[in-house]
Amino acid sequence: MKTYNRFPLDLIRGKGSWVWDQKGRKYLDGVAGIATCSLGHSDKALIKSLSKQLKRLQHVSNLYGIPEQEELAQWLTSQSFAKSVFFCNSGAEANEAAIKLARKYGHIERNIDNPVILCSKESFHGRTLAAVSATGQTKYHKGFEPMVQGFQFFSYNDSESFENLFDTLEKTGPQIAAVFIEPIQGEGGINIGKKSFFELLRKKCTRSNVLLIFDEVQTGMGRTGTLWGYEQLGIEPDVFTLAKGLGGGHAIGALLVNQLADVFQPGDHASTFGGNPFACRAALTVGQEIQKRDLLNKVTERGNQLKEGLIKLSNKYSDIFISTRGVGLIQGLVIKDNIKTTSLDIVKSALEEKLLLVSAGVKVLRIVPPLTITKKEINELLSRLDKCLMKLS
Incomplete structure (x- = not known):
């Protein structure tokens, strides 16, 4: 089906931070499957561990115990702070599980007939119907109405907007089951959460016995330079979701909870493929390699290097860019609103320089390379980006 506007490029193999197309052309990958290939492409540790796993067991039902899980x-x-985990196959599925958990929590713990979940504008939580209903961007809703009810929205990093909505709903009695938010908005434009704002969320949720849920699908597993995005904010949510980088390119998602393990009972939620031995072995390998290779410190170093280079490019091409945004290896360049150039224009131009990049909305260019990218490769990425911007300037 025509669900993707694909670029004229067929990729057939990869190694580290590089991929090759059918014609043998080599590209530097600043996309990594959209923040997914944590260890890069064709990683030796993943090849070894997954080859062994395929010789043992790749899938059994969750009717039985699964040691890898x-x-x-x-x-x-x-x-992490979590005590229990539910496994599924993707970020959207993990967020669906979080929404169901929040609703049941609202019913059984707060005695709410119609639980409300507060989400932020410009957020992105996935493409399934409930996840897209929780997404604060109307462009993703068009054609799929009516949306799932029970979501209301506040402005990201805006304390007044959040408090007004929260207090209005709670004034007449319990109505809010959860606050559902990304510590960094990825698809919404690489918007970094403010510590003071998230401290307010934590304070309000704790006082009212409301769940604070973080969507860490893009920020989890070291992308920011800490293992979890919430560590950048100095607070802990009650629940968080993972996918993307968790499996290093293999399909796995997870819902992690602290004191809520008994909210779901047998039959409440399930996933046929969730937590299968193969996917769990992939995720275990990614986690172990992040620690073994000291990738968190390396992500911070490479992220600082990338940030410095992007600031220079932003200043050099001030006719195109306003500023940079990001932390670790989730970085963005913000394009001026009053010019015709879009992030997609830059992505297409970068292809000509054999560089893969991705948009985060119309006016933000997103750069999310493998966590294993080297100092030399960052310099090469910046050089190729400079060349493509020179053509557009």
């Missing part, structure tokens, strides 16, 4: 759950909970 239990091992991954143990690793995730040991590295």
